[in-house]
Amino acid sequence: MSAVSGLQGEISWFGTNAVVVVSIIILVGLFSIQQFGTGKVGFLFAPVLGLWFFSLGSIGIYNLVKHDISVIRALNPAYIYFFFKKNSGAAWSALGGCVLCITGAEAMFADLGHFCVESIQIAFTCVVFPCLLLAYMGQASYLMKYPDSASRIFYDSIPESLFWPVFVIATLAAMIASQAMISATFSCVKQAMSLGCFPRLKIVHTSRKLMGQIYIPVINYFLMIMCIVVVSIFRRTTDIANAYGIAEVGVMIVSTTLVTLVMLLIWKTNLFLALCFPLVFGSVELVYLSAVLSKIKEGGWLPLVFATFFLCVMYTWNYGSVLKYQSEVREKISMDFMLELGSTLGTVRVPGIGLLYNELVQGIPSIFGQFLLSLPAIHSTIVFVCIKYVPVPLKRKGFFSVEFVRRTTIYSNVLPDTVTKMSGR
Secondary structure: OOOHHHHHHHOOOOOHHHHHHHHHHHHHHHHHHHHHOOOOOHHHHHHHHHHHHHHHHHHHHHHHHHOOHHHHHHHOOHHHHHHHHHHOHHHHHHHHHHHHHHOOHHHHHHHHHOOOHHHHHHHHHHHHHHHHHHHHHHHHHHHHHOHHHHHHHHHHOOOHHHHHHHHHHHHHHHHHHHHHHHHHHHHHHHHHHHOOOOOOOOOEEOOOOOOOOEEOHHHHHHHHHHHHHHHHHHOOHHHHHHHHHHHHHHHHHHHHHHHHHHHHHOOOOOHHHHHHHHHHHHHHHHHHHHHHHHHHHHOOHHHHHHHHHHHHHHHHHHHHHHHHHHHHHHHOEOHHHHHHHHHHHOOEEEEEEEEEEOOOOOOEOHHHHHHHHHOOEEEEEEEEEOOOOEEEEEEEOOEEEEEEEOOEEEEEOOOOOOOEEEEEO
16 A cells, blocks of 8 residues: 555546545555465565665765755764653654664564574664665654655655556565565464464465475465455555554564563573563563554554454464364373274274374273274274474585474274384374
8 A cells, every 4th residue: 555655646536435445446456466475476575675775875865865865863872862851651652653664674583594693683784774764764764854745755755757666666666565474474384383382274385395385275375365355445555654663562462571581591691681671672662562553543553453353263273283182192092992992892893094184192082982882994004193293403405394293193994903103204
């Protein structure tokens, strides 16, 4: 919506309804191509984003030189104090908008699955940060001369001859950012499923070479429907931005809390240093949180509702899964008992192989005893299958991949005479 809304000032008849309709069309198209995977178009991501950041930086420099280069003085931290001293409550409320300037920074850790630490540090330090800084200072310089353009500052500050190229690049960059969010959602849901914290859903691997490229149909269409509903109801980027701000700061606070726990429990960091981390970063994040929470009635309630819904789903599934596993472990049947029971029931063995899935790595699930008591015949070979996901890093052809090892325990010819057990990977 933020990218498409640029047409409102350029085309006279292009109003809010048109922005909503075009945004929904783009969303439907974006979610519809997910089933084909991102591998075929992934090679375009880097050049498009490179052009995007180059245009941001160059337009920022242009505005700085042309309008008011004195805004560079804003780099002086003293102006933070002057700003709060002059505006007090309004300045505190403005922090909620400042959060939107750093969106994406809270998700840098997600890139560690694809890039090394040094590449992320170089990219953000040498490309992302300076380009964004130049872009915002250029917009501030433009506002010094045209203060009435605050509501549409990004597109108004673009030179007239460059509007359409920048509009196309901005739309493509927004779609790539959305694609990154969709792919990240698929990955998070898959990880939650492997940890037993989310209901099992169908996962489609869209690449034969890269395991991380997956597609989850249910989540894809759920996201599409919810995005269409949100765009149709809110109709303005301002309210959506308020919702986004709460989600951003919430993720930052959760990450700070979890990193502190990792420092204490896993890294065994000195207690004083471990507590300094949340004290420094957490205090800044809490200040921003207090600012964005004032926007709850103006769209900020949306991420809280979604978070509560998914928390209930994940907690209920995990709680039920733990109870189910504990029940299977508690009621599992020993092999000796199965041999004694099989010889007294007179169960008929028929040719073929029967597969029985269970969560037990060792032992026979109690449900199999119910089968023997209820069914007059069973297959001559019964296979108990237990699948556990174990991430194993393997280095292949210059890059690291992670394979999930399936451990399958097989009992062959369980009844009535001989038993053969095989454990394989």
